[in-house]
Amino acid sequence: MSTPSDPPSTESPLSLLASDGTLAAGHVPALDDAELLSAWRAMLLSRAFDERCFSLQRQGRLGTFSTVHGEEAAVVGSAWALERGRDWVVPQYRELPAMLHQGYTLTRFLQYFTGDPEGNQMPAGVNVLPFQISLAAQLPHAVGLAWGLRHQGSDAAVIAYFGDGASSEGDTHEAMNLAGLRAAPVVFLLKNNGWAISTPVSKQTAAASFAARAAGYGFPGELVDGNDLFAVHDATCRAVARARAGEGPTLIEARTYRLGAHNTADDPTRYVDPAELQRRRAADPIDRLRRHLSGRGLIDPDSEAALAAELEEEIETAVRASEGGPRPGPATLFDHVYTNPPPRVRRQRSEATGEAE
Amino acid sequence: MSTPSDPPSTESPLSLLASDGTLAAGHVPALDDAELLSAWRAMLLSRAFDERCFSLQRQGRLGTFSTVHGEEAAVVGSAWALERGRDWVVPQYRELPAMLHQGYTLTRFLQYFTGDPEGNQMPAGVNVLPFQISLAAQLPHAVGLAWGLRHQGSDAAVIAYFGDGASSEGDTHEAMNLAGLRAAPVVFLLKNNGWAISTPVSKQTAAASFAARAAGYGFPGELVDGNDLFAVHDATCRAVARARAGEGPTLIEARTYRLGAHNTADDPTRYVDPAELQRRRAADPIDRLRRHLSGRGLIDPDSEAALAAELEEEIETAVRASEGGPRPGPATLFDHVYTNPPPRVRRQRSEATGEAE
Amino acid sequence: MAVLNMVEAIRSCLASEMQRDERIILLGQDIGVNGGVFRATEGLQERFGEDRVVDMPLAEGVIVGSAVGLACSGLVPIPELQFLGFGSQAFHQIEGQVARMGFRSQGRYPMPMVIRAPFGGNVRTPEMHSDAHEAKYANVAGLKIAMPATARDAKGLLSAAIRDPDPVLFCEPLRGYRLIRDEVPEEDFTVPLGLARMAREGDDLVIVAWSAAVVIAEKAAELAAAEGYSVAVLDLRTLVPLDSDALREATARCGRALVVHEATLTSGFGAEVVATIQEEAFWSLEAPIGRVTAPDTPYPIASVEQFYVPSVERVLAGIRAVMEA
Amino acid sequence: MAVLNMVEAIRSCLASEMQRDERIILLGQDIGVNGGVFRATEGLQERFGEDRVVDMPLAEGVIVGSAVGLACSGLVPIPELQFLGFGSQAFHQIEGQVARMGFRSQGRYPMPMVIRAPFGGNVRTPEMHSDAHEAKYANVAGLKIAMPATARDAKGLLSAAIRDPDPVLFCEPLRGYRLIRDEVPEEDFTVPLGLARMAREGDDLVIVAWSAAVVIAEKAAELAAAEGYSVAVLDLRTLVPLDSDALREATARCGRALVVHEATLTSGFGAEVVATIQEEAFWSLEAPIGRVTAPDTPYPIASVEQFYVPSVERVLAGIRAVMEA
């Protein structure tokens, strides 16, 4: 583990928050107490929402989705380095808290996963690209977006999330190489959660770290403890500052662990060693942050219980709001596919919906 | 420049043969005099053949092709680390001397580029894959080939050639990552010749070296002076030894320079700075080796003239042998596309050729 | 004979082929310990070892591309695309390499490879998992394409594809993995590539379909019988080779035809079927050939896929339209 | 009006569109200093600067993929594929991303993008440079596809494509770059996407073609006249949208049709044309619709390409076959 005084490393992860909740000596966190508590809240919300969605899915009320479970510090720590309305988030599919930070809502998420495609429509002002199912395909987009924003005079930063699995795709390489060339203001946030469905990182690459790849593209890479909110936040803030200053991209590998199943269709007991899972549970990023916040007197069991109740309420409100909307009909197949649909598509729409062309 | 006593570097190219033709102190070349002279011969043959083909092309007797001009040390130095009949060459399209080393012939090359597809058929025992036009597409093949050979108990090494341009393709990344995982016995020989058609390396990547990318895949990378026959040979021999020993892949970046046009359809005066070209011509790998061999008394102007005449003769023989073969007819469209052609294709063949189905 | 579902048939076929020919090597995402996300390779790594059932990194291009090299080395690779939709990431390797290597090398490096890929709708998948891309691959010269509609054919065609010296794209209907169940011989057998199967006899109209759409076609034909239409169902089994004899004969007999597929209409393989039928049996045609397909829009969110994938009702309406034309 | 060849028409169109709309940005391999390997972008970097005419690294996936992001940022990107054949390296970005981003984002991120790509035979290129892949893209819902056959249309369709809010794949015939020359208005104009052009009137048979095949069709029609056949030539101009009205009307008039294209037969876009004609004008058809195409084999070595690409003679034979059927 490296400490704040060491230079960024691709071999030894930056660690600022020890597992007992103490902060590295000399580190002054960029997050003030209010921000820290908002991050804590976002992490708890994510965890509670995951649980709620999982049970909704089991009841058949939600489609297949992937939880954030275990990766809350990596997602929240990085997203909290962004300024809503100014910076951009380019997600894969496992970064809901970062999308919420930008103004996306639980209700839309639920809408989408209960079958309303409008849930994947980011309202104006919510600087987020849609969920991306094709792994790593979003990385070229993120680079183009960052390049295009800069081309138009903006100093926004773009953060692109992807996983250890997605790192193996050709798109990842092509995107990083282009980002280096164009000094695009993009932060590549690789959440190494140990798994790509059943494939462990040891079968994903022989490299000692993903962060080391950045050198091959001419920009810095940094390995951080992905279960350490402060380390992730610190590294991302530095990367965002570089991006804004026109110094180009950064690759951050946040080492974390997928504590849940890959998605609601997956059975990890087929391939995850239970002892390993036990060990990883003990490193839960939420527990670590709780120790820290308790130690500093910022939370206590009563305040946490109150917060939990508040989050429960927030989630219920969202669940209720997402329900009872009109069931999408056949027009949904056609809307927004083309802005100027070919006549044949107009006819198909009219046949499917019974509406006039 | 690094010297033989330094560890392999990705930043400072290995240099063994100084531009004045003197060998680095203490370096004992792996090539004995006979091998060295055969390499020299191969380099001169390549240069002379390039010139001959260029003029054949200008007379309309040959299709579009790319010369090796300037990259002879990189190709020959690496190929001379291979054992014909045991090891494999996976070319792009600019590595004829390496293919010849494996048993491919000038005649076949001329056949191919005058329009007989059989020229791209490697005879049994010639361990070479066909020319590859799709840049970097051969790299996954090379990895699969190396893996498959090893799977079947062979200790062969596979050398895969590609350029600075091809390095940007997703295939390159995917292939290297898999090679690291499977410890495939493959040598990635990246000939950085400064250009991808008109695109200079500075617009191909922001990285300081391509060799540095190997670290991101868990195997060694090494930068060598690609105009230095000894350096290229030395690094490739070490990489082949690693491959045979089951120690996995190596990436070698050979820095050389494309002294000619990209191909016979290209006009480099549009984009190459003449002063730069002048400087690069002064570093011609053939001249450098000549100085070395002369200095050691292995060649003199008379022997070189005799050799040149011999090569001229060899080339003329090949040109004659490649001429006057039957013009390929419509059957050529069909042969070898399928081993068991679908009935529709059989019918198309019969319609095109007038032969029975 | 045992009744198997399609995924069982495929698994048992892979096992017996691997037993028969030790040059066969499987490679793909999550196919080892996990046995494939649909369990098509369950137990095979245990049985044949990690060297023959290989978990690959997440990169379709090199899953297919390294299979090209494995084939050059003398092996018989069976790469799995986790979903046909992600074959697009390997399109350059399939279209530009797998399909051409035999031709390019003038026979030195044939590609005795089978690329397995599930696809198909009505299983509530996320985006890009259900898309029926077969027409794009059917336009790739040098490939063959198998699309079984029964468990028996899944086994027989897969064996034939593995033993065929040419590269075959083998598309497996996701919905059929569990729902298509029928009798599958335990012994070794092959179903030849290029021979369509008359899934149902009929005299008035022939529905041409493949893969899971055959099931829909059969149900619609059943309902049409109640309306007095005698409807045949021709299961193409393979798109390349295309059984034009069967298309001609069925059309000659019925005079009317309807193609049904899950893919989008424009430039879907239904167009090729129509073109072939009218080339082969123009004078027998009593009405325009109909097409019941997905609309020309991307595969949608699961909540509306029932409007997208041809349903029994839409096929029935298609039958009526052709019969009444 | 000036007579321009196709590459001049494209270059001048790009220049005036870039002048008109500063959101336009060009990206591709060798398009800057070198002006493109066919000089389609010659002088544009000098004129509009390195920020708007961008030499890209050698990676088609990210040339198209970054254009998606550029479009999300509010720009109008015009990526160039050096050859359509290497679009396969970007197939996942074109098929899975460009064509779906508007739908996926429910209108938040439309893709007002034009992907330019040369292709086509009889110019003695190396492997994979000449292949006609249009049918594969025509099966991609969400895309539009333009394939001009004249210099005038190259300019008018390119302007229309750039101004169209939907993504357009714009295919340029290599052989036409220099050889197709005709009058091109200097002023601003567009040719609407989806409107076919009757390149030659005729009463007995209509040839449907696009891109450089139109030229071959016209020559064959000319020769057929000497044999007493009055042959029309319908240039589709765009495959998506497909002008089915024009197909219907031309077939109604002639009763016979022949499709000619450079792509391979099976699942080529000719199949869609046949299927559409027989849907739209079945009762007018007096004979089976013919197809003159490349065989189902990969684009071959240059020495035999004249046997591969439909020639005037083969088209003439096709005319006779349909006329005599």
Ligand SMILES: Cc1ncc(C[n+]2csc(CCOP(=O)(O)OP(=O)(O)O)c2C)c(N)n1
């Ligand atoms: C291009 C592509 N190939 C395959 C898949 C199927 N798939 C979905 S998730 C997944 C694993 C992803 O692993 P990783 O990138 O590490 O992300 P994580 O799920 O761990 O967050 C796979 C193989 C896909 N969605 N896209």
Ligand SMILES: Cc1ncc(C[n+]2csc(CCOP(=O)(O)OP(=O)(O)O)c2C)c(N)n1
């Ligand atoms: C996938 C692909 N994209 C584009 C091309 C067109 N093309 C042919 S050669 C070339 C440049 C290659 O540069 P490099 O890899 O450095 O090899 P070099 O020619 O310098 O040896 C390009 C862009 C191609 N052949 N393949």
Ligand SMILES: [Mg+2]
């Ligand atoms: Mg992961």
Ligand SMILES: [Mg+2]
């Ligand atoms: Mg180069």
